[in-house]
Amino acid sequence: MRKVAVVIAALAVVLGTAGVAQAAPGQSDNLARSATATASYTSSWESVAAVNDGIDPSTSNDTVNRRWGTWPNTGEQWALLTWSSAQTLKSADVYFFDDNGGVRVPASWRLQYWTGSAYADVSGVSSYPVAVNQYNAVNFNQVSTTRLRVVLQSGAGSVGLLEVRAYASAIGTTTPPPSGWNPPSNLVQPLSEVWTHQEQTYNNLYGFRNYAWDQIFATGGSINYCVRWDSSASVTAAQRDKIQATLQRQFKKWVDVMVGHNGWPYATVPVKVVGWAVRDRAQLQWTDTSVDIYVNNIRENAPQCGEPCGRFFNQSGNYPNCPGGASHHYDMSLWLTSGFGGGAGGDWGQRIGSEYYVSNLDADNVHILLHEMGHSFGLDDFYDWTPTGQCCFIMKAGSATQITEFDKWMLRDWWRHLKNRWGY
Structure with missing residues (x-):
């Protein structure tokens, strides 16, 4: 589902930090x-x-x-x-x-x-x-x-x-992923069609500076989220932790597409939930202070995480009025709405049904969330056209339940066109 904010808002843990786990160098064949x-x-x-x-x-x-x-x-x-x-x-x-x-x-x-x-x-x-x-x-x-x-x-x-x-290979001897832009020959034409379509459709394609790419680089390789709990249901501490783990697992699927490709600098992009927004504090059944809590701050008729801490509202990357400082900022919101069908996504985050999300906490692919995360990276919808030779892929809503090879190369194409922003 498309939801425009600024330009392509509906196009829908830090590397090198001490204590962050690094997988075996060069390995891509984890069985x-x-x-x-x-x-x-x-x-x-x-x-x-x-x-x-x-x-x-x-x-x-x-x-x-x-x-x-x-x-x-x-x-x-x-x-x-x-x-x-x-x-x-x-x-x-x-x-x-x-x-x-x-x-x-x-x-x-x-x-x-x-x-x-x-x-x-x-x-x-x-x-x-x-x-x-x-x-x-x-x-x-x-x-x-x-x-x-x-x-x-x-x-x-x-x-x-x-x-x-x-x-299947010895650690340290795996052939690294392709280092440059070399998509399979059968994808060259449809990828070109997609990029041309995006350039012709979105006037500020290159000028927009709040894609998930921008957010990752602004923090040096990580993403912070705040959960907008737009539901009357209660949440236990165990559910809170599983909601974060599921979010991490799905975001990692997109990041893994980029690891080792064409100068992409991050082996991991840790995802952390730093806050929850709710109408009634009693809905959140924990007393620890592991996340910030925003109570009855209503925007769009739903609980809203504090604007002083949100990147959408502070795209300079400075958070002078955020309690706790920049470490408590959030880059995107995970907006979980009771009774909501489908999804929406953009630079502000992703919105999907709370019941759907909770029922898929152990799922390998939460396909609506994956689709909306794609929009946060800039990937388009395909409601009214299909690239040549393509049929089913995650960004063509309803046609796939996991990230496909075509989705992967569309994401890599965005990096190819934007990476000079950061000197790559």
Whole structure:
């Protein structure tokens, strides 16, 4: 759905910061995401699905995203990735859960694969590192298997994991993604048609300075959100955290399209929810101060996050009247409206139905949100025309439920035309 603000408003965690996890350099073939995760034991308040949900932790004591932990159990524990068909594996990296309390890094760990009749240790590993606040990577002799098991031996406490990645190539030897503009030959014409259409339709295409691209570069590689809870329903702390995790997971899908491509400088773009807006504070069933709360600040007949802290209202990037300063600013809003069908998106953020969003907290692709996020990067709608040879893609509403190859190259085309803004 298109919703114009300034020019293409309806076109619908910081790299290098200490403590932000970096995935294995050059890896783009993470196979863990397609596996099913199980475990020897999982604490009732934790989730084994955390180990392959694709979310980079902020630290080993990540309190925002879901985690796999085994407290109070100790001794040997394991997390298992199972595929429906055999995978060729040569490396993996793991991010340990350590809350400096009951859950600590393991005394030791190892990887095992399923031979077809039993589990066996992978061979060729020089050492198994155990470090906090980072991925711990190992290469091993190639195996073909339907199961990979991370076996942890507890030390100072119970054990846990935040993320497991498994690769078909050795870490550090993967061929990087294409570095320049080289779309598949069958996409050259439709991509040219799309860009020409955008230039002819939007007079201020290049002059507009509040695309998601601009927001990412203004912060040095991160995005802050504020949630506009336009609903009478209550929200628990657990729901709050899952709403943020889902937002992070969907935004990452767009960012991953750019990693390693044509000078794009960020390996990750962390997403953080810094505030919530609500009509009644009692709807938010938590008392901690992890996010700013805006109460009964009504705009567009809906709760509004504070304008002094919003980039849409302060596009200079300065927030002199924002309580708490620039660190409490938000770049976009996630506007969740009860009973709202479809979606809207632009430089101000994304709006979708609250019931739809909450019912899709564990979905791999929240396709309406993905579509509206595309608008925030500038991608157009295709209600009245279709590029040559194309049929179904996320930006053609209702024709796809995930980002397609054509969507990816449309996003990369925007970067190609705008990157000189930032000296690339």
